[in-house]
Amino acid sequence: MRAARFHGKSDIRVEDVETPKIKERDEVLVEVLWCGICGTDLHEYMVGPIVTPVDPHPLTGATLPQTLGHEFSARVVEVGPDVEDVSVGDRVAIMPAIVCGRCRFCREGLGHLCVRFACTGLSAETGGLAQYAVLKEYQVAVLPDSVSDVEGAVVEPASVAAYGIDRVGIHGGDVVLVTGAGPIGVLSALYADALGATTVVIAEPNPNRAALARAVDVGPVLDPTDAGFADALADLTQGRGADVVAECSGSTPGLTTAMDSVRTRGKIVQTGLHTKPATLDAMRLSERDISYVGSWCYLITDWPRIIRMIASGKYPVAKAVTTQIGLEDVVTKGFDVLVNPTGDQLKVLVSPTAGRA
Template sequence: MASADRGAVYYGVGDLRIEEIVLPDLGVDEIRIDVAYCGVCGSDLHEYFAHQTVTPVGAHPLTGQSLPVVLGHEFSGTVVAMGSAVTDLAVGDRVAVRPTYSCGVCVGCTHGLPNVCASLAFHGLSGPGGGLSTSTVVKASMAFRLPAEVSLLSGALVEPMAVARHGVGRVVDSSTKVAFVGGAGPIGLGALFALRAAGVSDILVCDLSSDRREVAARHGAEVFDPRERAVVDVLDGRNLDVAVEAAGVGAVLTEAISALGPRGQVVVLGIHEGPTAFDPTSLLYREVSVHGSSTYTDDDFRAVIAEMAAGGYDPDGWVQTRPLDSVCEAFDELRAGGPTKILITPKPL
C-alpha cells in the first residue's frame, strides 16, 4: 500500500517546501529505504539559487518526471521493505544509494558508459523521489550494502566521494607525482582523498576558506589562499602533472591549465554557473589535455565504500547535520560559504 512521508519538494528557483509526500507501491525489483542522512549538493544549490539545469521543466524523457520533485541524491538509509524479486538485499541492511538512471540504448550506454547516458536522470533531481525525505523507493540495483565499519553518516558521503574518485581516475596513473586541487569543498576534499588513495602524496590545495584549507592540511595537502599566491608560485619549480578543478570557478580552471607541465592533465569536476574562456593555444605547445567527468560507475561506489571501511574518507571536522525542517536555512548557510558539508537528517536521530 502507498505510504505517506515528508520531504523537501522543489517547485522552482527559490521555492522549496517541506510537504507530505506519498510513496509509490513497491515494484518487484524495488526497495523502500528509511533515509538516515542526505547531503546537500552544489547542484541542489545551483538549482535553488541560480536556474534549473538538471531538474525537469517538462516530463523527463527517461523517468517521465516533471516539477515538482523531491530533492536529495546523496543519501544513505536502512532497507525496510523489498519487492518480491529482490534477493541480494535484506530488510535491515544499511545502504548507500547510487541515484542515477540510464536508458541502456543510447551511444553512451551501449559503449558501456551509462554515466554519460544521453537521458541520464537522478533520483532526487529528475527521478521519482529523493533522499531529502523520511523514506524513498529505489531500484534494488541502485543500493550498495554498507559494511559494519562504515557508518550511515559516511554512507551519505559515498555519492560525492564517488564523483571525485571517478574524476581523479580520469587523469591519474602510476606516473603522477604532483597534483593540484582547486577548491576544498566536498568534491575537492574527495579528490584529495582519492589522490592519496592512488598513491599521490605531493598535493596542493587552494580555497578561499581558512576552515576548508585547515581540513585539507590535516589530510596531508599543502594549502594556500589563491588571493595571496598563484599555483605556479606554490609549485616553486615542481612539475605539475594533474589538476582537479573542483571549485566551479573559471579563474581556477584557467590558472590550473597555465600551471600544468608537459602533457599535464586537468579534469573539470566543479559545476560552473556560466561559461568561462581560456586560450586554446595554451594547450598546444605543452600537449595539455582537458577532461570532463560525469558522475561515477558502480565500481567507483564499491571502491569508495571499501576505502571507507579501511579508514579513508574521514568525515571528522568538515561534516555537520541539520534536521529536515531546517533545509532551506542549510541551503543559505552553504551558499554563504558556511560549513563544508551539511547532511540533512529527515527523521530524528
C-alpha cells in the same frame, strides 16, 4: 511523510507528501538515514530549474515539484519479489543514477552517459531529502559494519571525486593540485592521497574554506590569489609544476590557476561544473602539450569499490562532513548557509528523522 521539495528558484518547502510505494518487482523501499546537500542542489535553488524537469522526464515521467537529495544512506524496509541483492534491514548507500539500459552508452557500460539519464532526487519520483524513497535494485549497495551511516551518505560525492581523478590517472609519487576546497575538491584530495600521490596541494582563496581544508590535513593549502602562490608551488614541485590538477572550483579563475600550475605534458581534469562558459588559454594548452579532460558523474558500477576503500580506512570521506542537521532546518541551516559567499561549511548532512518522535 515529510519531504523537502523544490518548486522553483529560491523555493524549497518541507511539506507532507504521500509515502512512496513499491510499484515494480525490482524496486526497493528504503528509510533514509543521512542525505547530503550537493552543489547541484544549490544550483537548482539559486537559478533553477536546470535539470529538475518542468515537463515530464522522458525516462521517469517526473515533473516539478521535485523531492531533492541524491547523496544518501538508508535502511531497507521492503523489497520487491524479484530483488535478490539486498534484504530488509540492510544498510545501503544509494547510487542515484537512473538509466535506460538500452542506448548505445548503456550497452557499452557507460550508463552515466545514458541519453535518457535521470537521477533520484533530481528527476525522479523520490529523493533522499525525505523519510522514505523507492529505488531500483541496481541503485542500492550494502554497507559493511565498518562503514557508518554518515560515510554511506558520502559515497556518491566520493565517487564523483574518484572518477575525476581516475579520468586522468595518477602514479605513486605524483604531485597533485586541487583547485577549489569545496566537498568535491576535498574528496578529490583525499582520493589522490589514497592512490599514492606524494604531495597533494589544495588551492583555495576563501579563508573559511581554506581553514576547513587544512583541518582535513591531507596536504598544503595555498591561496592562489596570493603573490607568493607560484613560488610556493614551485618549491613543492622542484620547479616543474603539478603532475595532475583536479579543477574542482567550476570557475574561470580556478581553471586559470590549473593551467598556470600544471607541468609541461601534465594533465588537468575538469571535475567542477561550469554553469557558464569559461575562458581557456588554448595556446598554452598546445604549447605545453597539456591534456585537458572532462569528467561527468561516475561509473554507476563503482559503488562496491568505493565502499571497500572507505571500509579500509584509506579513503576517509567523513572528513568532508562538517555539519549534521534535521530535515525541518534544511533551508535555513542547510541551503542558505551553503549558498552564502563566506562559505564556512563543506558537506552538510540532513537526517529526515532527527528531532522527530
